[in-house]
Each structure stands twice: as structure tokens, then as C-alpha cells.
Amino acid sequence: MNYVSSRTPRVVRMGALLGVAFLALTIVGLLKRVAWSTLWDQLTDVATRDALRISLYASVCATVLALVLGLPLAWCLARMQFAGRRFVRALVLLPMVLPPVVGGVALLGAYGKTNGLLGGVLHSLFGIQLTYSLWGVIIAEAFVALPFLVLSLEGGLRSIDTKYEESAAVMGATDFTRFMRITLPLLKPSLVAGLMLAWARALGEFGATITFAGNIQGRTQTAPLAVYTMLESNPEGAYALSFLLVAVSVGVLVGLRDRWIGGGS
Amino acid sequence: MISLHGTVEIGNFSREFTIDVGNEIVGVFGTNGSGKTSVLRTIAGLCPLGKGKLIVNGELVDAPAEHIFVQPELRHIGMVFQDHSLFPFMTALDNAAFPLQMRGMKRTAAQKLANEMLEQFGVANVGQQMASTLSGGQSQRVAIVRALIGSPKVVLLDEPLSAIDDESRDGVRNLIREHLVRLGVSAIVVSHDRTELDHLCTRIENYTR
Numbered sequence A: 001m002n003y004v005s006s007r008t009p010r011v012v013r014m015g016a017l018l019g020v021a022f023l024a025l026t027i028v029g030l031l032k033r034v035a036w037s038t039l040w041d042q043l044t045d046v047a048t049r050d051a052l053r054i055s056l057y058a059s060v061c062a063t064v065l066a067l068v069l070g071l072p073l074a075w076c077l078a079r080m081q082f083a084g085r086r087f088v089r090a091l092v093l094l095p096m097v098l099p100p101v102v103g104g105v106a107l108l109g110a111y112g113k114t115n116g117l118l119g120g121v122l123h124s125l126f127g128i129q130l131t132y133s134l135w136g137v138i139i140a141e142a143f144v145a146l147p148f149l150v151l152s153l154e155g156g157l158r159s160i161d162t163k164y165e166e167s168a169a170v171m172g173a174t175d176f177t178r179f180m181r182i183t184l185p186l187l188k189p190s191l192v193a194g195l196m197l198a199w200a201r202a203l204g205e206f207g208a209t210i211t212f213a214g215n216i217q218g219r220t221q222t223a224p225l226a227v228y229t230m231l232e233s234n235p236e237g238a239y240a241l242s243f244l245l246v247a248v249s250v251g252v253l254v255g256l257r258d259r260w261i262g263g264g265s
Numbered sequence B: 001m002i003s004l005h006g007t008v009e010i011g012n013f014s015r016e017f018t019i020d021v022g023n024e025i026v027g028v029f030g031t032n033g034s035g036k037t038s039v040l041r042t043i044a045g046l047c048p049l050g051k052g053k054l055i056v057n058g059e060l061v062d063a064p065a066e067h068i069f070v071q072p073e074l075r076h077i078g079m080v081f082q083d084h085s086l087f088p089f090m091t092a093l094d095n096a097a098f099p100l101q102m103r104g105m106k107r108t109a110a111q112k113l114a115n116e117m118l119e120q121f122g123v124a125n126v127g128q129q130m131a132s133t134l135s136g137g138q139s140q141r142v143a144i145v146r147a148l149i150g151s152p153k154v155v156l157l158d159e160p161l162s163a164i165d166d167e168s169r170d171g172v173r174n175l176i177r178e179h180l181v182r183l184g185v186s187a188i189v190v191s192h193d194r195t196e197l198d199h200l201c202t203r204i205e206n207y208t209r
Helices: A009-031 A038-045 A046-079 A085-097 A100-111 A119-126 A134-159 A164-169 A175-203 A207-212 A225-233 A235-261 B035-045 B091-103 B107-122 B136-148 B165-181 B196-198
Strands: B001-012 B014-023 B025-029 B049-056 B059-063 B076-082 B154-158 B187-192 B202-204
Touching: A009 A235, A009 B059, A038 A046, A046 A085, A046 A134, A046 A175, A046 A225, A085 A134, A085 B001, A085 B076, A100 A119, A100 A134, A100 A207, A119 B154, A134 A225, A164 A175, A164 B076, A175 A235, A207 A225, A225 A235, B001 B035, B001 B107, B014 B025, B014 B154, B014 B187, B025 B035, B025 B196, B035 B049, B035 B076, B035 B154, B035 B187, B076 B136, B091 B107, B091 B136, B136 B165, B154 B165, B165 B196, B187 B202, B196 B202
Parallel strands: B025 B187, B025 B202, B076 B154, B154 B187
Antiparallel strands: B001 B014, B001 B049, B049 B059
């Protein structure tokens, strides 16, 4: 450590300490409210189990959907020059800055059963209803998770030196082989980090889901929606489920820090 | 056979080249910025020709006026890149075996041949090491093996001995020459070291600016 970085002013240290306290207090407050003696019972309650099952299933499906849509998008944004690229990037980032409830309303406008641009057609032609269904949950979660994955992958693709793909091409590797054997291994850290961030975002999604898919226990009620519902009827259950979600989030952060983001020593 | 008659253009760089190479080892000598590496990249298909024609192995592979451009993966060329460009996430052995696998050989068979050739170049002992952990000299030897192993008819070598230490330089140079002669290839060696080219090549083209 050099002289300047070892001389952090006291006021800065105090500010940082306050910042840590501000954040840590929420976790401590939550942990304090958890009824540890009945934690297992609360987490194995039917409504909680349903919510966890739906959350896990929907968030994994949403992450896969985000990957299917996000990888080609990230590739084009990172590697292609085309008219409207800035517009496409802004569009990709929009769900990140949009209030989630507004995202849900927009999803209704596009995929809603009665008045949705595509949803109406899907319903009238094939009888497919996305709203208030598990598919609705998956779509809402993929919508908010997509930007996290695209940003991570685009950054990863930009940082890959194309010399490796070039040398593979000279050695006879086709486009597909180059992608699978060279690009993908080089992209792995960004891909894993992006998938984890997208999955965590999907798991914690609330606003767009409740607006687009509703809050039907056993059908569309995810863990965050269950926490919201239980907060009035069963606060102990709400805190137990919140504790579980915090634990999962911490797990994701620890995983990202130690293995892919490369935090400080 | 290589026949390049045209303008090599990369970024702001642009220069006319006329190079004809039969079954011989031709050295291209030039100072930094003279376009030596750009010529190799153009022949390999990594940069399209600006103007003119490029024939590799008797096939017209690049002719902008006729809208002809054959992808690098279809040109059957072996190339040693200036910075070696070994895949850092693979072992040295997998790097060396890669061109054979691209030609459809099974991994085990490809690795067996690669190991034999790594042995000839004195780097079989680092075969199981990840490429990212190799020294400059080891990495360059693996890169040479990788360029020659697929028995290409055209070999391009960009400063192929720059990272090899003085003691083993003669040995590696002789090995390269032996392989090139045995394969009966058309080879272009690019270097800014005239003495190196004198030792390795049958004739030398000077492209000093």
C-alpha cells in the first residue's frame, strides 16, 4: 500500500462505516425477526413450498430463455456494426431502469390475453394464454433478467482477443466449431457470472410478475409474492422465506466474488 | 504454390506486393511497418485483398474484382503467428493436436501424433501444461508444431524463432527446414532479422520501406 492510499481521511472512514451500517442493519433486523425455532416448519408449509417450487422452476426457465435470446443479442452488439445498434442496446437495457410494475403493464400490452399485440393473436388462434399462468411468470422474469445477461456477455465478448478465433479459422475450424471450441471457453467467466446475475434477478422479481402473471398460490405465486402475501397473514412465514431468499442472494454474491468477479484480497 | 499480385490493405496501411512462391522457403525481409505480417494475414484469409489476385495451392482464393473470397478455414494453410496465439485454456498437447482434430481425426490419435512431434521439437515434457503457463520459447515451439502438424501445402511463419534462445535456435531452425522440405510446401518466413532468413530460406524478398 502506498502513502496516499494508506492515508484515508477520518470523515471518509466514518461515511463508509455509516454506509455499511445502513445496509447491514436491514439484514440484522430481518435475522432478528426470524423465528428460528419454527423456521423449518415455516419453510415446509404448503404455501411456502409451492412458492419455492414455482420460483425455482420459473427462474431457471427464465434464465434459459434469457440465454437463448441474450447470447445472439450480445454477440451482435459486441461484434457487429449495424444501423440502430445504439437503439437496440438502449432497448435491451430498458427493463433494468424501468419500474418493474411498468414492465408488467408493457408485457400485458404485448402478450396480454385480450388486448395484447401478440398475446391476443396467440389466444384467438391457438388458445394460448400467457397472462396468469406459469408461462407468464417465466416471461416476466426473463424480461427483467435479460439485460443482466446481455451486459455481462457483451462485455465478455468485447474483451476476448479475436486472435484465438483467427488462428482457429486458419487451422480449419468452421464458424460453429470456433464458437463452441474457442469462443465459449474464453467467454465462460462472463457467461457464468451473467447467468448467476440473471437467475438471481429472476428469482427476486416481484413487480412485473404480479402485474402480468398475478399472485395465484400454487400457480403463479413466487417466493417474493408469497412473502408479500404472508406479511399480513403469517409474518413468521414471511420472515422465514425472506431469510431463505437473503441466504440464496448472499450465496450468489459470494460465488461471483470468489470465482468470477475477482474481488480484493 | 502461392501467387500474390495485388494491394494489401489493413486499416490505414496499403502497399502493392508481388510474391510468387513455388515449392521453396521464401523469406520476406522488412522493417517494422513494412507490411510483412499484413501479407501473411492476407494470404491466410484473415484480411481481404484490397486489389489484385491471390492464388493458393492452384486455387484463386481472393480476387475482389471478381467477388471471390475463400474463407481461411478452407485454404489449408499452416501458420505460426507472431504472438503464437496458443489457446490459453488448452494444454500444449491439445493445442498441437487441434489442426488434426479439425480435419476429422479422433482426439486420442491426434494427441499421439502431436506428442511425437512435440518430442521432436523438445517440448513433449510440457505437453500436459496449460498453454498459458508456457515460457515464450516453449510456446513458440508448440506454435511451430501446430502449424506443421496438419501437413499443409502452404506454411506461413511470422518471426518463428524470435522467442527461441540462442543455444537451441540452430536446432529448431534445422527442424523447421527439415519439415518444410519433407512436406514439399510453399513457405513464407517473415522476419526483421536478415541473418535468420539467410539461414532458413532458399531466397529472400526485400520489402524494406
